Amino acid sequence: GAGVSQSPSNKVTEKGKDVELRCDPISGHTALYWYRQSLGQGLEFLIYFQGNSAPDKSGLPSDRFSAERTGGSVSTLTIQRTQQEDSAVYLCASSLAATTLKTQYFGPGTRLLVL
Amino acid sequence: AQKITQTQPGMFVQEKEAVTLDCTYDTSDQSYGLFWYKQPSSGEMIFLIYQGSYDEQNATEGRYSLNFQKARKSANLVISASQLGDSAMYFCAMRGDSGNTPLVFGKGTRLSVIA
Numbered sequence: 001g002a003g004v005s006q007s008p009s010n011k012v013t014e015k016g017k018d019v020e021l022r023c024d025p026i027s028g029h030t031a032l033y034w035y036r037q038s039l040g041q042g043l044e045f046l047i048y049f050q051g052n053s054a055p056d057k058s059g060l061p062s063d064r065f066s067a068e069r070t071g072g073s074v075s076t077l078t079i080q081r082t083q084q085e086d087s088a089v090y091l092c093a094s095s096l097a098a099t100t101l102k103t104q105y106f107g108p109g110t111r112l113l114v115l
Numbered sequence: 116a117q118k119i120t121q122t123q124p125g126m127f128v129q130e131k132e133a134v135t136l137d138c139t140y141d142t143s144d145q146s147y148g149l150f151w152y153k154q155p156s157s158g159e160m161i162f163l164i165y166q167g168s169y170d171e172q173n174a175t176e177g178r179y180s181l182n183f184q185k186a187r188k189s190a191n192l193v194i195s196a197s198q199l200g201d202s203a204m205y206f207c208a209m210r211g212d213s214g215n216t217p218l219v220f221g222k223g224t225r226l227s228v229i230a
Contacts, residue, residue, distance in 0.1 A: 104150075109159065
C-alpha cells in the first residue's frame with residue numbers, strides 16, 4: 001500500500017504478558033518513529049530510527065519497552081510484562097529523512113488494552 | 116527543549132464559518148518546522164499543513180492556512196468554510212533542526228462543527 005501500515009489494529013492482553021506491535025513504513029522512507037497516545041492526550045515520543053544509525057531511545061518509558069527495525073524497513077515495538085498503564089494507542093510514523101524538516105506520515109495505530 | 120501549547124481544549128463553529136485554532140510554541144532552535152495534524156474519531160493522524168521557520172509567506176493548503184507570527188511564537192490554524200467533516204481533534208506540533216528530533220505535540224483542540 002501507499003501509506004504506513006500497522007498491525008494489529010487492536011490488541012487486548014492480560015497484565016504481565018508480552019506484546020509485539022508491527023509497523024510497515026512508506027516505501028523509501030528512511031526515518032521511522034514510534035509514538036504513544038494515552039486516552040485524551042497528545043502524542044508522546046517513544047523511539048526513532050534513521051537509516052542504519054543507532055536508534056534514539058530517549059522517549060522509552062521503561063526497560064520493558066524495546067524496538068527493532070529490520071533491514072531498514074519494518075519495525076517491531078515490544079512491550080514486556082505489560083501493565084495497565086501501557087494501555088494506549090501506539091502510532092508509527094515515517095518520513096523521507098530526519099535531518100531535514102520533512103513531514104511525518106502516520107499509520108492508523110494499534111489500540112492496546114491491558115486488562 | 117521544545118514545547119507546544121494549545122490553550123483551547125474544545126471549540127465549536129457553525130458550518131460554513133471560519134475558525135482559528137490557537138498554538139504557541141517555545142524553542143531555542145533557529146530553524147524549525149511547525150505542523151498541524153487532524154485526528155478524526157478513527158484515530159489516524161492526518162497531516163494538514165507545514166510552516167518552516169524561515170518561510171516568509173504563511174502556508175496555505177486549500178481551506179487550511181497557518182497564521183505564523185514568529186515574534187509572538189504563534190502558529191494558529193485557520194480553517195475557512197467549515198464542514199461537518201472537519202469535526203475532529205487538531206494537534207499542533209513542531210520539530211527543530213538541531214539533529215534528528217521527533218515531533219513534539221500539543222495536547223490538542225477538539226473542534227465540533229455544528230450544522
